Amino acid sequence: MRKIRNAVGYAGAVCMAAVLAGTGCAAGETELASQEQTELRVVYASGDANWKACLEYVAELFMEEYPDISVELYTPGNRENRLYSDQLKVLYAEDEFYDVLELREPGKAAGAGILADIPESVEERIAESFVQAGGGKYVPIYQMNRGIIYNRDVFRRLGLEEPVSYDAFLDCCQTLLDAGYRPLTVGGEDLWHMEFWGNFLFENYMLDEEQQVVWTEERAEQMLSDFRHLYEAGYVAEEYQDLSDNQTVQEIAAGNAVMLQTGAWMLPQIRGMNPDLDLGFFYLAGPQGRCYAVRDISNCWGISQSCAEDEEKYRAAADFLTFFYSEDVYGDVLDTMSAEPVTAQEPERIESEITELVERADREEVIVTDQMVSSQDTPGGFRNTFNRILKEALWGDRPVEELAAELTTQWEGEK
Numbered sequence: 001m002r003k004i005r006n007a008v009g010y011a012g013a014v015c016m017a018a019v020l021a022g023t024g025c026a027a028g029e030t031e032l033a034s035q036e037q038t039e040l041r042v043v044y045a046s047g048d049a050n051w052k053a054c055l056e057y058v059a060e061l062f063m064e065e066y067p068d069i070s071v072e073l074y075t076p077g078n079r080e081n082r083l084y085s086d087q088l089k090v091l092y093a094e095d096e097f098y099d100v101l102e103l104r105e106p107g108k109a110a111g112a113g114i115l116a117d118i119p120e121s122v123e124e125r126i127a128e129s130f131v132q133a134g135g136g137k138y139v140p141i142y143q144m145n146r147g148i149i150y151n152r153d154v155f156r157r158l159g160l161e162e163p164v165s166y167d168a169f170l171d172c173c174q175t176l177l178d179a180g181y182r183p184l185t186v187g188g189e190d191l192w193h194m195e196f197w198g199n200f201l202f203e204n205y206m207l208d209e210e211q212q213v214v215w216t217e218e219r220a221e222q223m224l225s226d227f228r229h230l231y232e233a234g235y236v237a238e239e240y241q242d243l244s245d246n247q248t249v250q251e252i253a254a255g256n257a258v259m260l261q262t263g264a265w266m267l268p269q270i271r272g273m274n275p276d277l278d279l280g281f282f283y284l285a286g287p288q289g290r291c292y293a294v295r296d297i298s299n300c301w302g303i304s305q306s307c308a309e310d311e312e313k314y315r316a317a318a319d320f321l322t323f324f325y326s327e328d329v330y331g332d333v334l335d336t337m338s339a340e341p342v343t344a345q346e347p348e349r350i351e352s353e354i355t356e357l358v359e360r361a362d363r364e365e366v367i368v369t370d371q372m373v374s375s376q377d378t379p380g381g382f383r384n385t386f387n388r389i390l391k392e393a394l395w396g397d398r399p400v401e402e403l404a405a406e407l408t409t410q411w412e413g414e415k
Contacts, residue, residue: 042074042100043076116303121322126342140342144296146296149267163282185251187246200286206219224393265338283366389403
C-alpha cells in the first residue's frame with residue numbers, strides 16, 4: 001500500500017493537529033457546517049479491512065478536493081448472516097437505499113429498475129467491454145482473482161510443490177495432515193464465506209467444456225460428496241465451522257493452517273499480520289482436469305434512481321466516481337486490494353511480490369472465466385441455499401443424496 005496505509009486514522013490526526021494549534025475540532029466542524037454542502041451517501045459491504053481503508057482514503061481525499069460535498073460511508077452490517085445483496089434489499093424496503101452503491105449482484109438491481117445510468121464522465125473512464133446496461137448502467141470496481149493462498153515455508157519444509165491436479169492437491173493435504181498440520185482453513189461461521197469454495201465447485205462440476213451450465217442431480221451429488229470428503233479425511237477441522245472469515249487469515253498468518261481458498265486481496269492482510277511468512281498463490285484444478293482462473297467483476301458501482309432525481313446529488317455522485325477511477329487514486333486502490341483494473345487507461349501500479357504471485361499463477365493451461373454463481377440468473381435465495389448446503393455438506397449429518405436433491409430442486413425451481 002502507498003497512501004492508503006496512512007489514510008486510516010486520518011480524521012483523528014487532523015483533529016489532534018487542530019487541538020494542538022489551539023483551535024479545536026468543534027470550531028472546524030462549525031465552520032464546515034456553515035458552508036452549503038451536498039450530502040452523498042456511499043453504501044458498501046463490510047467485512048474487509050482493506051476495502052474499508054480504501055474507501056476512507058478515497059473519501060478523505062475527495063472531500064479535500066470537493067469541500068462542497070460531504071461523503072458519508074455507510075455499511076448495512078452483517079444482519080443475521082445475510083448475503084450483502086440481501087442486506088441491500090432490506091435498505092431498499094426501509095427507504096435507505098441511496099446514493100452511490102456497491103453492488104454484488106448488479107444485474108438484479110438493474111433489472112428491478114432501481115438504478116440510474118452511470119454518468120458519462122465515469123463511463124468514459126471504463127473499458128467499453130465492462131460497461132453493463134439493462135434498467136440502468138453499472139460498472140465493475142475492479143477485477144479480483146480467486147484461488148488458494150498457502151504457506152510456502154511449510155510446503156518447502158515438506159518438499160511439496162504447488163499441485164497441478166486435484167489428485168495432487170489431495171495428496172498435498174494428506175502429507176500436511178500426516179506431518180501434523182491443518183491442511184485447509186474454512187470460515188464456516190460467515191455463511192457467505194462458503195461461496196469461495198462454492199464457485200470452485202460450481203465451475204468444476206456444473207460447467208461443460210464450453211463453460212455452459214449443465215446442472216443435474218447426479219453432478220450435484222458428486223460435487224457435495226467430494227466436498228464432504230475434505231472434512232471426512234481430516235483436511236478441514238471440526239472447529240472451523242465456527243470460524244469467521246477474518247479468523248481464517250489469522251490461522252494462515254499464525255501457521256495453524258496451511259491453505260485457504262479465498263481472494264488474492266487477502267494476501268496483504270496475511271502479510272501484515274506476519275511479514276516474515278513466505279506466501280504462495282495458485283489456481284486449484286478440478287477433478288475433471290480443468291483449471292479455472294476466475295476474473296471476478298461482481299463488485300460494481302451503481303447509482304440509485306432516487307439519487308438521480310436530485311440534480312445536486314447526481315452531480316456529486318458523478319464527481320465521486322470520476323475521482324475514484326482517477327489514475328493516482330485508482331492505482332492505490334488496486335495495489336491495496338491486489339486487484340486488476342477495469343479502466344480504459346492502465347493506472348500506475350507498484351510492482352510488488354503480491355502482484356507477481358498472482359501473475360505467476362497464470363499457467364498456460366489455466367482457463368480464464370467469469371462464470372460464478374453470482375453471474376448466473378439465480379435469485380439470492382439460491383445462493384443462500386447453496387452456501388448453507390455447502391456448510392452442511394462439510395460438517396452436517398444429512399446424506400449427500402438428500403442435500404443434492406434439495407439443492408437441485410432449488411436450482412430448477414428458481415430457473
